[in-house]
Amino acid sequence: MTAGTASALVAAALLLVPRAPAPVRVRMLLGGERRTAPRRFRLPRPGGALAGLLPGLLLGPAGGLAGALVGTVVWRGWRGRAADRARLTATSAVAAGLGALVAELRVGAHPATAARGAAQDAQVPAGEVFDVIASTAELGGEVDAALTDLAARRPALHTALGGIARAWTLSAHHGVPLADVLDAVRHDLDRRVAFAAQVHARMAGPRASAAVLAGLPPLGVLLGEIGGAAPLRVLSSTTAGQVLLVLGALLVCAGLLWSARLTDRAVPS
Numbered sequence: 098m099t100a101g102t103a104s105a106l107v108a109a110a111l112l113l114v115p116r117a118p119a120p121v122r123v124r125m126l127l128g129g130e131r132r133t134a135p136r137r138f139r140l141p142r143p144g145g146a147l148a149g150l151l152p153g154l155l156l157g158p159a160g161g162l163a164g165a166l167v168g169t170v171v172w173r174g175w176r177g178r179a180a181d182r183a184r185l186t187a188t189s190a191v192a193a194g195l196g197a198l199v200a201e202l203r204v205g206a207h208p209a210t211a212a213r214g215a216a217q218d219a220q221v222p223a224g225e226v227f228d229v230i231a232s233t234a235e236l237g238g239e240v241d242a243a244l245t246d247l248a249a250r251r252p253a254l255h256t257a258l259g260g261i262a263r264a265w266t267l268s269a270h271h272g273v274p275l276a277d278v279l280d281a282v283r284h285d286l287d288r289r290v291a292f293a294a295q296v297h298a299r300m301a302g303p304r305a306s307a308a309v310l311a312g313l314p315p316l317g318v319l320l321g322e323i324g325g326a327a328p329l330r331v332l333s334s335t336t337a338g339q340v341l342l343v344l345g346a347l348l349v350c351a352g353l354l355w356s357a358r359l360t361d362r363a364v365p366s
Contacts (some may be wrong), residue, residue, distance in 0.1 A: 156332055156333040156342060157332075157333045157334070157339055157342075158339070159338075159339035159340070159342045159343050160332070160339075160342055162343055162346070163342050163343050163345070163346030164346075166343075166346045167346050167349055167350060170350045170353050170354060171353070174353065174357055177357070180252075180253070181297070183253045184255075184256060185290060185293055185294065185297075186253075187222055187223065187251075187253040187254050187257065188254075188256050188257045188286055188289060188290050189286075189290045190219060190220040190221070190222065190223035191219075191223045191226055191254065191257035191258075191261075191286065192257070192283050192286035192287050192290060193219070193220070193223070194215045194216070194218070194219035194220075194223040194224075194226065194227055195215075195261070195279055195280075195282060195283040195286070196283055197211075197214065197215040197218060197219075198211050198212055198215040198227065198230075198279060199276050199280045199283060201214055202275055202276035202279070203276050207234070208230070208234045208240075209230075209232075209234035209235040210231075212227045212228075212230040212231035212234060213227070213228075213231040215227045216230075216231060222251065222253065222254060225247070225251070226244070226247065226257070226258065226261075229243050229244065229247050230243070230261075241262040241263070241265045241266045241269070244258045244261055244262040244265070245258070245262050248262070256286075257286055260282040260285060260286065261279065261282055264278035264279050264281070264282045265278075300360045303356070303359075303360050304356070307352070307353065307356035307360075310352065310356075311349050311352060311353055314345055314349060318332070
């Protein structure tokens with residue numbers, strides 16, 4: 098077994114290490130109560146890391162490490178963008194459902210009946226929200242507590258459910274008409290969605306510029322290879338090239354993370 102193959106196997110094993118320590122897994126298998134432990138550093142999920150590791154190994158052990166680093170950062174950025182889109186879609190769907198719920202409440206419908214009607218026409222995942230409201234209201238339970246529990250299970254709904262839960266608490270404890278406070282929440286959610294969509298559109302240019310800048314180093318290597326300078330041979334077969342390969346990957350990752358931090362701060366959560 099060559100040194101490069103051994104390094105690749107060790108890197109893959111580290112990426113696939115279980116997220117929970119052995120004692121915790123044994124307690125879970127035996128049905129024991131899971132203790133709450135302080136947050137620790139966890140290795141990233143291997144999806145993006147493996148996607149960059151495998152082609153990076155063509156440039157040696159350092160290439161595999163560099164590919165895993167860049168792949169992890171790109172994967173996390175993609176997952177973050179997907180989570181933002183899911184949250185925006187969920188908030189918009191809940192706002193639309195609230196419009197139907199408020200309309201039913203204004204004509205005198207019971208909250209459970211109004212929520213059940215809104216759930217039938219609501220888009221995913223807003224239908225689950227109004228099903229929970231209807232079921233809890235029918236049983237005379239605390240709707241705000243049920244919505245708080247649902248928000249803990251569905252992070253994409255956290256923004257919308259927080260406002261609805263507070264509105265329900267305000268109506269129950271202070272006698273404010275439920276239709277009025279829910280209508281105010283609907284207007285607030287509509288404004289949030291419109292503002293977030295506008296900011297996302299304005300951030301498209303800076304994000305594209307960051308992606309182009311991150312792609313310039315590989316493009317420079319490709320142009321050098323076409324020009325006969327053989328940079329790939331230097332990077333894959335020399336010690337200095339391996340060191341520079343990892344250093345370059347670290348700089349690219351730092352640039353991607355910093356640009357993502359700058360653009361994400363402008364987008365409301």
